[in-house]
Amino acid sequence: MNDAIAAISTPFGEGAIAIVRLSGARAGAIADAVFRGRRALGEAEAGRRLFGRLVDGGETVDEVVVSIHRAPASYTGEDVVEINCHGGILVTRRILRLLVERGARLANPGEFTERAFLNGKMDLTQAEAVMDLITARTDLALRAAAEQLEGKLGEKIGRLREMLLGLLAHVEAYIDFPDEDIEPETGAALLDKLNEARAANDALLNTAGQGRILREGVRTVIYGAPNVGKSSLLNLLLGYERAIVSESPGTTRDTIEEVINFRGVPLRLVDTAGMRDSEDAVERAGIERTLKSVSGADLVLHLVDGSRPRCQTPPPGGEILVLNKSDLGEDPEWQGAEAVRISCRTGDGMERLGDEILRRLLGGKWNAGDSVVAINVRHQACLKAAAEACARARQGLLERLPPELIAIELRAALDAVGEVVGKADAEELLGKIFSTFCIGK
Numbered sequence: 001m002n003d004a005i006a007a008i009s010t011p012f013g014e015g016a017i018a019i020v021r022l023s024g025a026r027a028g029a030i031a032d033a034v035f036r037g038r039r040a041l042g043e044a045e046a047g048r049r050l051f052g053r054l055v056d057g058g059e060t061v062d063e064v065v066v067s068i069h070r071a072p073a074s075y076t077g078e079d080v081v082e083i084n085c086h087g088g089i090l091v092t093r094r095i096l097r098l099l100v101e102r103g104a105r106l107a108n109p110g111e112f113t114e115r116a117f118l119n120g121k122m123d124l125t126q127a128e129a130v131m132d133l134i135t136a137r138t139d140l141a142l143r144a145a146a147e148q149l150e151g152k153l154g155e156k157i158g159r160l161r162e163m164l165l166g167l168l169a170h171v172e173a174y175i176d177f178p179d180e181d182i183e184p185e186t187g188a189a190l191l192d193k194l195n196e197a198r199a200a201n202d203a204l205l206n207t208a209g210q211g212r213i214l215r216e217g218v219r220t221v222i223y224g225a226p227n228v229g230k231s232s233l234l235n236l237l238l239g240y241e242r243a244i245v246s247e248s249p250g251t252t253r254d255t256i257e258e259v260i261n262f263r264g265v266p267l268r269l270v271d272t273a274g275m276r277d278s279e280d281a282v283e284r285a286g287i288e289r290t291l292k293s294v295s296g297a298d299l300v301l302h303l304v305d306g307s308r309p310r311c312q313t314p315p316p317g318g319e320i321l322v323l324n325k326s327d328l329g330e331d332p333e334w335q336g337a338e339a340v341r342i343s344c345r346t347g348d349g350m351e352r353l354g355d356e357i358l359r360r361l362l363g364g365k366w367n368a369g370d371s372v373v374a375i376n377v378r379h380q381a382c383l384k385a386a387a388e389a390c391a392r393a394r395q396g397l398l399e400r401l402p403p404e405l406i407a408i409e410l411r412a413a414l415d416a417v418g419e420v421v422g423k424a425d426a427e428e429l430l431g432k433i434f435s436t437f438c439i440g441k
Helices: 027-032 089-101 111-118 124-135 139-149 152-176 184-205 208-216 230-238 281-295 350-362 377-398 403-421 427-434
Strands: 005-008 015-023 035-037 049-056 059-069 080-087 218-224 256-262 265-271 299-305 320-324
Touching: 005 089, 005 111, 015 027, 015 089, 015 111, 027 059, 027 080, 035 059, 049 089, 059 089, 080 089, 111 124, 124 139, 124 152, 124 403, 139 152, 139 208, 152 184, 152 377, 152 403, 184 377, 208 265, 208 377, 218 230, 230 256, 230 265, 230 299, 230 320, 265 350, 299 350, 320 350, 377 403
Parallel strands: 218 265, 218 299, 299 320
Antiparallel strands: 005 015, 015 080, 035 049, 049 059, 059 080, 256 265
C-alpha cells in the first residue's frame, strides 16, 4: 500500500488515445520526473490538465495531457496521475517503463480498485460492480451493475446488518444483565425481528438466479429432429445468416454457439445436430454433443414440425415446445398441445416465443423501470451461511436455549452478511476477488 503503482488502463493494441495511470503517495513526484510542461505537476491544482512532453533523458517520448487528482478526492483515495498519450503499443509500454524506472512498480490486476476499497472509497459490492460494468453485455446487465456501483446492494446489506446487530445487542445485553429477565412479549418481539431479518436475507438470496443470468447469460439450446427449422430459428433470433439452412437432413453436425442481447437478457444460443438414428460417424458425434448440450442447458427450445404428425424425438424435459411451420397448417395430432406456434419462414409467432422465453427465465419479475439488484455467487454463499445461522438462532429461541448459544448464531450470521460488503477481515477473499480484474483497473 505504500508503493506507487502504475499500469496501462486502456486495452492492449493501437488506438487514438491511451491512458497510463499512477497511484500512490509518490505518484506526482514520479510523473514530474519525466514530464516537461509550462508548469510542474506539483504546482498544479487538483483536477487540472496540463499539456506537455514526456522525456527520457533528452529525448521526447510523446506529447501528452496529464491530469492529477489529489488524495483523498480520487478514485483510489490516494494521489492519482493519469497520462493521456497516443495509443500505440510501443509508446505506452515505453511510458510505463519510464515510470517504473523512476520508482513505481507494475500494478497487480484490480489493484487500483482494491486500494479504493481499502481506503474506504467504496464497499466490496461496489468494487465488484466495477468489473460487472465493464463486462456487461446487455442494457439490463449494465443497469444492474450501475445500481450496484451506486451502492444500492450495499444499502440493503447495511440494513440487514443493522437488524442482526440490534438482535445481537439485545441478546448480549441480557447475558450481561441476567437479573433483568426477558418478559414473554419481549421474547416474542425478538422472534418477530429475527423473522424480519430472515425475510430480508431470503429476498436477497432470491435474486441469485437473476444475477447469474445477467452476468453469465442463459445457455439456450435449440433441440429437435432434422429439418424442423433449428438453424432457421437460430438465424432468425440472431438477425443474420449464421448457420447453413438446407432441406438435406443432417446439415448441422456440430454445435453452433452465438450470444445475443434478447430484450436485455444475454442468451447463449446453441444450434445442435438433429436427433435421429444415423450410421454416419461424424453425425453420431454431433448427436452426442447435442445430448451433452441439452444436459447442461438453462433453457431448451424443443423445435418440431407442426405441419407433420407427432414425431418420436424424445423430449428433454422442462423445455419450451415450439411448433414451427405454422404457415403450412397444423397437423391434427398437435391440436390442444401446449406449445408456442411460429413460422421461421414468415416470422409469425416470434413475439409470442420471446414472451414465453422471458416468462420462463424471469417469471415476469422485472419491468423496464424496476430497480435491478441481483447478487452474485460469492454473495449467495455468504447469505446462505447467514440464513442457516438465523434458522439455528430461531430454533434456539423457540426451544429456550441459553442466550449464549443464540448469541453465537447471531454473531455468525452478522459476520457472514458483513463479508458481502467487506466488513469481515478476509485478506485471502480480497486477493481472490481483485485477481479477476483487468490490469490498470
